Amino acid sequence: xxKYIKAxxxxxxxxxxxxxxxFALLLGAKGGAVTNFFILFFVLLIAGSLMSKAINELEEKxxxxxxxxxxxxxxxILENPEQGFTPxxxxxxxxxxxxxxxxxxxxxxVTESVRTYTGTRLKLGSTPVYLGGGxxxxxxxxxxxxYGELVLTNFRLIFVxxxxxxxxxxxxxxxxxxxxxxxRISQSGKNKPISFNTVFNPQLWKEAILVxxxxxxxxxxN
Numbered sequence: 098x099x100k101y102i103k104a105x106x107x108x109x110x111x112x113x114x115x116x117x118x119x120f121a122l123l124l125g126a127k128g129g130a131v132t133n134f135f136i137l138f139f140v141l142l143i144a145g146s147l148m149s150k151a152i153n154e155l156e157e158k159x160x161x162x163x164x165x166x167x168x169x170x171x172x173x174i175l176e177n178p179e180q181g182f183t184p185x186x187x188x189x190x191x192x193x194x195x196x197x198x199x200x201x202x203x204x205x206x207v208t209e210s211v212r213t214y215t216g217t218r219l220k221l222g223s224t225p226v227y228l229g230g231g232x233x234x235x236x237x238x239x240x241x242x243x244y245g246e247l248v249l250t251n252f253r254l255i256f257v258x259x260x261x262x263x264x265x266x267x268x269x270x271x272x273x274x275x276x277x278x279x280x281r282i283s284q285s286g287k288n289k290p291i292s293f294n295t296v297f298n299p300q301l302w303k304e305a306i307l308v309x310x311x312x313x314x315x316x317x318x319n
Contacts (some may be wrong), residue, residue, distance in 0.1 A: 168300055200246055242261055
């Protein structure tokens, strides 16, 4: 399917370029040429728009196919750990199997102090002067702090980033939430969760973490 999408993208570019050319010719045309150039411009513009719609539909189908294939692969590795991945960056320990790999942004909740003022605001020249009081208010916001490789194994969630790295045992994870393109991890003993953004298949990451965590607890219990 990828080759059809690539071909359509190429044809769409040609269509829009040619429509722009005929539109430029239309502006300077006279007589019967105006009608001919307008028809060619309009037809090519519509063709490019239809190809854009077809590309979007094909890309959505391809994404669904890839999401399904990734989930099936996870359960194949679960049944046969020898089929696990070899992470390009993260180092695995003895007996450790890699189930998922993605390249993501790591986000953290950052607290910043914002100064708020009450009273009357005056200006002396270009300098603002406040007649009244002020106070600092804590404001929390989500910020991306690193980009790197996110790896899930049967023991750990590993992030190897350009600015930050994390080695989080699965038994320290006490909550997983997934969103449109991100997951949020809550850790025991930590007040603030960690987010991983631009995740390709967040629903599978949540499911996989929960499955492997349950399996780890079962193995430890036996």
